Amino acid sequence: MNEMLTRNIPPITAETAEYWASCARHELQIQRCLECGTCQFFPRIMCTACSGKSLRWVRASGRGQVKSFTIVRRAVSEAYAAEVPYVVALVELEEGPTMMSNVVVGNVDEIRIGMPLEVVFDDWPEGVSIPKFKPRMV
């Protein structure tokens, strides 16, 4: 297979195995500090707020909003060319942390900062489920 046709598959590590396993079940998980209650993403062995080491995976609501976005008109590689134009966004989760994602939307010109979102999962044939977002009706 042509290497350029391969999407950027996340290289899963010991630290992130639980996150990707939950994605496979179509659940978005983030870490919550048992000492100070802060939620964080992406996963770490320590709490970014209090440096505590008691972190627990919790299921996020999957709701969030667009913090910023761009519409990619020239794909990063040929593997993404069929998806152009596609939205890359920074999504602020209801629990606080920000994550990068795609917003799956019929008309990319509808995307706005502040737009309410909910998580959806894209099951890639490579065997990984990628959390993405779609506009949420409120």
Added chain:
Amino acid sequence: MTLRGKTAIIGAADTEVGVIKHMGATQLCVDAILRALADAGIDKGSVDGLVTCNSMAEPYMYHAEAIAEYLQIFPRYCVSVGAGGGTTFTALHQAASAIASGICHTVVIAMADSLRSGLSRERALAMQSSTGHAQFERPYGATVPAYYALIAQAHMHQFGTTSEQLAAVAVSARKHAERNPAAQMRTPITIEDVLNSRLIADPLHLLDCSLVSDGGAAVIMTSSERARDFRQPPVYLLGVGEGHNHEHISQAQNLTTSAAVESGQRAYKMAGVGPRDIDFAGIYDCFTPVVLIELEDLGFCLKGEGGAFVAAGNIEPGGLLPVNTHGGLLSHCHSGNPGSMFALTEAIFQLRGQANTRQVTKADIALVHGQGGIMSSHCTIILGRESGQ
């Protein structure tokens, strides 16, 4: 101890820039060093420190060692630094620290790459795909312009910045480049040209994005006590400061205010000057929105007013604060990490009064600012014609 006025640059040179097919990245790096040595009027044997950054086209495991070996010099201080586009100025910071602490006395800082001619299409694509967090950013297919578009969009939303104001940055860079025969792109452009160029990642058009080039530059630094003994007028390092906020843009605490605030304040404090004392500046301009944010964060205008400041012509030739008088990454040359070197060498030529037809009328104190990653690492340098000692 402060580094203020302790060190000076006694040699500076650029290679040919643009599309350079007849030289590879290693040759360009060595060519830059030889030209800088000639500019200073010194022999390679008097160099006892070398700072480089790695090349993407011709990488080495230990780049500075490889360049020293090529030149057959045997320095007592030899290091490759890597901080993206901010590398140049952190390298200068380290060289100045090494000189001031007595580790060595004459340091060459040299960087070059051939992103335009030296990379295969596969390597270029792989490079593009390798930006961002492997698990939490890259799967989403963002390009480098897309990462910067995220900050542009946030700035527009928060402050009402317009695409026309972003375009004014590119137009200004081109006006400067028209005055520089070495610049890669010198054909005049208008705001409409920028807005009519292809959208790459909204709101960034093709002409909001910097060039892809070959080229390199080198400077030679020594202690201020020794600096008067050479053929060029010394240019003194008056202030330097760094700020480091994140590696990945999705982890940025603020999309529209950068660690240029901290790097700038640290450099101003060391130099004992403020934004009003700066005669001209070199501001990292990989994409147009970066210039607006850096101008704000470095105190040249209020937060959120970068767009209006630029649209009023302040950074153009003859403006209140001429920015990137060589043409910048947008119009002169962007050969990757070494790209910001040209803002440094340009500041040196201007401070020496050697910038020919693009010479700014008052050139006593200059500020140059580099940033690397996606607004990740920041380094601000203040240079002057007088040591202030």
